[in-house]
Amino acid sequence: MTAPSFPMFVSVEDARHLLARLLPVKGEETVPLAAALGRTLAQDVAALVSHPSATESALDGIACREADTLAAPVTLRVVGESRAGQPFGAQVQAGECIRIYTGAPLCPGTDAICPVEQLEDVDAHHVRLLRPASRGDVRPEGGDFHAGEVVLKAGLPLTPSRLALVAALGHAEVKVKVRLSVALLSTGDEVVAPGTPLQPGQVYDSNSVGLSAMLQECGCEVVALGHAPDRPDALKAMLREAGGADLLLTSGGVSMGRYDFMRDLLVEHGEVEFWKIRMRPGGPAILGRWNGLPVFGLPGNPVSSLVVFQVIVKPALTGQPLRTLRLKAGTPFKALPDKTAFWRATVLNGEVYEYARQGSGVLRSLSDADALVSVPEGQAVQAGESVEALLL
Ligand SMILES: Nc1nc2c(c(=O)[nH]1)N[C@H]1C(S)=C(S)[C@@H](COP(=O)(O)OP(=O)(O)OC[C@H]3O[C@@H](n4cnc5c(N)ncnc54)[C@H](O)[C@@H]3O)O[C@H]1N2
């Protein structure tokens, strides 16, 4: 190959940035909550109601005046009952209480709760409190959110708990970004779909399955192109098929072999943004364009393709930074010259331990792992020091 006219050995940050720059800015659409998992919020979401809608009890028990109970054990007169949807409207006087249930509103005059576990029935109209009632078991009106308050900001991905929150705010639908459409292709003569017997030298296509699931988690629409053999004409046909997508994600064929045509096609017939990232696993990844279609070529090795997805592709697709935290290293973590290492690791009691087998073909190193520990170029970590961990 003559001297390349494109950058090689780019940093992890530059790879992410260069990919994000090629992705189109999508419009907005409104979807029902049931269809919004993983989607990106297109606008701020404000509460239509306050929650709790009234000051209410967090426990089943009685509501009373705290001041009446400080000298517990004490006996109070029961003057009524408050249930969710059937509040007690009258004023409670000194020495009185009402029976109350979780989520039911307090009534005027009450400011504290005593749970049933701390109560004894004296007779049909009196209860004895074994402990003072507590203001801490009162949930104030609007303690979670107030009507009109902006609770979720545009740009956030909709996780299950955020979707539950949108429903609690009173919305049945939500405005989200139109999904990026990502065509997905596995390459390699030896790659076959699972479910058929393997011939000698073949391997099951795990990349398509893992990458498709990761794309769906990112809220993308997946156009599954299946698999192409290591032949330039077959690859070109697939590239044409991917034409309508916002991005083509491939795996395999990006390294130095004679049959690594994916790379050759982009280098010779497309435009290359970069080839090779200063990271391991996943170093040989390539970013380019084919007739205007952005193409990200992931390495074929199963761990490499999924790690590059997590570290580079996912943040570029979602616009969200990686969620990392610092943990204490339970084992040493090696540094590599000239590249960032992403070691698969397990987390136990707040410490992070290197997974025993780190080969790029050992898929269990990823499926068993809790975290990827990132070790910057040349900065080895000793046991006991802190490391940056990306939780999986
Ligand atoms: N001489 C060199 N050889 C290699 C280098 C290098 O720098 N010099 N880099 C190595 C690294 S690092 C990686 S990573 C791999 C990436 O190679 P390719 O992207 O060209 O991948 P393939 O050769 O097509 O396949 C590698 C490996 O992965 C298996 N594979 C491929 N596709 C799938 C799939 N869809 N599902 C499951 N497994 C798949 C394939 O059978 C091979 O075992 O190159 C190194 N070589």
Ligand code: MOO
């Ligand atoms: O980058 Mo490769 O993933 O080390 O095998």
